[in-house]
Every structure is written in structure tokens, then in C-alpha cells.
Amino acid sequence: MEFRIAVAGASGHIGHEVLNVLCEHEVPFSDVTALASSASKGMEVSYGEDDLLKVHGLEAFDFKGTDVVFFATDAKTAAKYAPKATAAGCTVIDLSGQFHMEPGVPLVVPEVNGDSLADYQKKHIVANPRAVSILLALCLKPLHEAAVIKRVVVATYQAASAQGKAGMDELFRQTRGVYVNESPADSKEVYPKQVAFNVIPQIDNFQDDGSTREEWALAAEIRKIVSPDIAVQATCCTVPVFIGYGMAVTIETENPLSDKQARDLLRQAPGLSVVDHRVEEGYVTPAEVPGEDPVFVSRIRRDPTVENGLAFWCAGDNLRKGAALNAVQIALTLRDEYID
Structure with missing residues (x-):
């Protein structure tokens, strides 16, 4: 079956991906x-290396006759359209975060x-989890099935492209500014503190318990995606990287699981690639993942x-598997197994 699809937010980074x-x-x-706001109407966006698509205005678009719509927009726009x-x-595949925790909307x-x-037919909306949840869930799933994870402690190192x-522009401006003796504070608009040459232990607003909304959401989404019985303690940081997330993860399981068994399980799991050599360069860093489909362990x-x-x-790659690829995989599964 061939779908007719639309991508709302096509002029943005995630829509482009x-x-x-x-x-x-x-x-x-x-x-x-390709759909975007009226400000982008008429521009052209790339579809692969050779083709261009003309952008249509989201505000006036007639959705009738379209099978699947990806909403790679902000949450307010997704809530409206x-x-x-x-x-x-x-059928809507939402990448905006608007419907992540809404009852009756699968988070997949x-x-x-x-x-x-x-x-999905309850509301004809499927939520694409936030990037950090997708990457972590892929790693946790095979280990949970084998040994039952009780607790996860994770520190995330998230790229500027999350914003x-x-x-990304703020990271670039501040990095350049450091080299020409400009104060990074002069270009501080997106982040609460200097992002260039720094690590910021805050993503989104603080909650009453001292966690940030990103940390709360990561824990909530892991419980919804993997298991409601997993306790998650997260510290989410922004680092001066343009694309690519890293995570340091510690898990506690109910049943014994050796590092060799875990390595074998992760190697066999879909969506993962294990690169684990106990020598210099025997691991994968965020600088190496842009454009790559797997999550590297x-x-x-x-x-x-x-x-x-x-x-x-x-x-x-937070823009790829952490957003676009996961959403396209959802669409393919819907096409193959659920939509007539």
C-alpha cells in the first residue's frame, strides 16, 4: 500500500530530516x-539529493485525502492542527511533544x-518520544527482558540541536565569540548559561522536587515505553555539541546479568550497534554518530x-533515530500491519 503523506514543519531541522x-x-x-508556516510558503526544501519540494502553507492545507501527517513542529502548532x-x-505522527503523555495516544x-x-485508532495519533527516551529505551529493552531492570541512573549529554x-546558532555564535574576545553572555538567548565550552545541567524548567521537566519526562516516558516498574533517576545536561547525544547509564536488575551476557544481548537487539573495545578509541562518541541510524553502545x-x-x-544521532527515523519506522509499521 502506498501512502499519501505530508510533513508539517518541513522547513525545520527535524522536518528536513x-x-x-x-x-x-x-x-x-x-x-x-511539504508543509510549514505561511512565512515559509513557496520556498523549496530538498527531498533527497536531487529533488526539491515546494512548501505549502500549513494554515490553509486541506488534509482530506492525506493518509499520514508528520508533525515536526512546535507543540502549540501541533495542538492546533x-x-x-x-x-x-x-493519522498523525507527532514529533512535537504535545501528545507524549496524553491518555489513549501510544508512545512508540x-x-x-x-x-x-x-x-492508534483511539485518537489516530501516535507520539514519537523525545530523542533521549528513544535512545535509552532501545538499550534498556533487551536487558530488561533478560534480567528485569529495577532502577536506572543516567546522565545525558545532549546536543544544541535539541533546541x-x-x-545551534547560539552555540556557534558563542564559540566564535570566545576566539574574538567577545563575552558569551552578550549572545545568551536560548540557554540559561554560556553553552560554548561549558556543560549546563538544566534542560527545560525546574519542577517542585528539583528535577527539570526534561528529567521528569525522560523517567515518565521510559516507564510508558519499557516498563512502569522501572525507577529512573536522570540528570540531563546540554553540552557544546551540534548533533549527537551521549549517555552514561547505570542499571540495577532483579536477576544476575554479566557484562558478557549484556554485550551479547545488546549485539543481537535491533537498532543497536555494540562497539566495545577496552582500548583507546574502542568506543563511540557523539561526534561520530551524525547521519548514522543505530544507537551505539x-x-x-x-x-x-x-x-x-x-x-x-x-x-x-538525536535528529535521526532520535526523531525522524523513529517516526518513519512508525509510519511503515502502521502501513504494513494496521492501516488497510
Whole structure:
């Protein structure tokens, strides 16, 4: 079956990556429409290396006759237009975060909980998790199935592209400014502190318990995607990297699991690539992952401070598997298994 699809937010980084993935993976859609705000109407966006798509205005778009709409927009825009799309008979794949925790909306990483797509017809909306949750869930799933994870402690190191073009521009301006003796504070608009040559232990607003919303959301999404019984303690940081996330993860399991067993399980799991050599350069860093589909797992080792503890490092492209590729995989699963 060939779908007619639309990508809302096509002029942004994630929308552009959705179009790239659709083209690179030769997804057999019969028609692709690029949508964006009226400010971008009429411009052209790339679809693969050779083709260009003209951008249509989202505000006036008639969703009737479109099968799947990717919302790679901000949450406010998705809240306004996604209901119009579903009312016209479309299925919405939301990358904005607007519907992540809404009851009746499946939150899906296809390799982890693809069976939850069976519930998509309740609202005809499927939520794409935030990038950090996708990358972590892929790593946790095979270990949880083998040994039952009780607790996760994770520190995340998230790229400036998490804040879109504005975040990347601020990192660039501040980095350049340091070399010409400008104060980074003079260009501080997106981040609460200097991001160039720094690590910021705050993503989103603080909650009453001292955690940030990103940390709360990561814990909530892991419980929704992998298991409601997993306790998650997260510290989420922004680092001066343009694209690519890294995570230092420690897990505690109910049943024993050796580092060798964990390594074998992770090697066999879909969506993962294990690069774990205990030598210099025997691991993968965020600088190496842009454009790569898998999540890379390295430095798998026993945690001797708890009875059944393991530690590992993982890295992945937050714009690709952390957003666009996961959303396209959702669309393909819907097409193949659920939509007539």
C-alpha cells in the first residue's frame, strides 16, 4: 500500500530530516507534501539529493485525502492542527511533544513497544518520544527482558540541536565569540548559561522536587515505553555539541546479568550497534554518530557497588533515530500491519 503523506514543519531541522529518511530509505509513498508556516510558503526544501519540494502553507492545507501527517513542529502548532488532520481522516505522527503523555495516544519506539500501535485508532495519533527516551529505551529493552531492570541512573549529554536552529546558532555564535574576545553572555538567548565550552545541567524548567521537566519526562516516558516498574533517576545536561547525544547509564536488575551476557544481548537487539573495545578509541562518541541510524553502545561493564549492577555508555544521532527515523519506522509499521 502506498501512502499519501505530508510533513508539517518541513522547513525545520527535524522536518528536513524526516524528508531525508523517507527518501534515503526509499519509502514507497505515492505523494509527499511539504508543509510549514505561511512565512515559509513557496520556498523549496530538498527531498533527497536531487529533488526539491515546494512548501505549502500549513494554515490553509486541506488534509482530506492525506493518509499520514508528520508533525515536526512546535507543540502549540501541533495542538492546533493535529486535531484538524485527524478530523479529516489522517493519522498523525507527532514529533512535537504535545501528545507524549496524553491518555489513549501510544508512545512508540517500534523495536521496543511496536505492538502498542494497535491502539492508534483511539485518537489516530501516535507520539514519537523525545530523542533521549528513544535512545535509552532501545538499550534498556533487551536487558530488561533478560534480567528485569529495577532502577536506572543516567546522565545525558545532549546536543544544541535539541533546541533547533536557535540552539545551534547560539552555540556557534558563542564559540566564535570566545576566539574574538567577545563575552558569551552578550549572545545568551536560548540557554540559561554560556553553552560554548561549558556543560549546563538544566534542560527545560525546574519542577517542585528539583528535577527539570526534561528529567521528569525522560523517567515518565521510559516507564510508558519499557516498563512502569522501572525507577529512573536522570540528570540531563546540554553540552557544546551540534548533533549527537551521549549517555552514561547505570542499571540495577532483579536477576544476575554479566557484562558478557549484556554485550551479547545488546549485539543481537535491533537498532543497536555494540562497539566495545577496552582500548583507546574502542568506543563511540557523539561526534561520530551524525547521519548514522543505530544507537551505539560502548563501555559495558559490571557495577560492583550493587548486587546486580551494570554500567554502559551509549551515543546516537538525536535528529535521526532520535526523531525522524523513529517516526518513519512508525509510519511503515502502521502501513504494513494496521492501516488497510
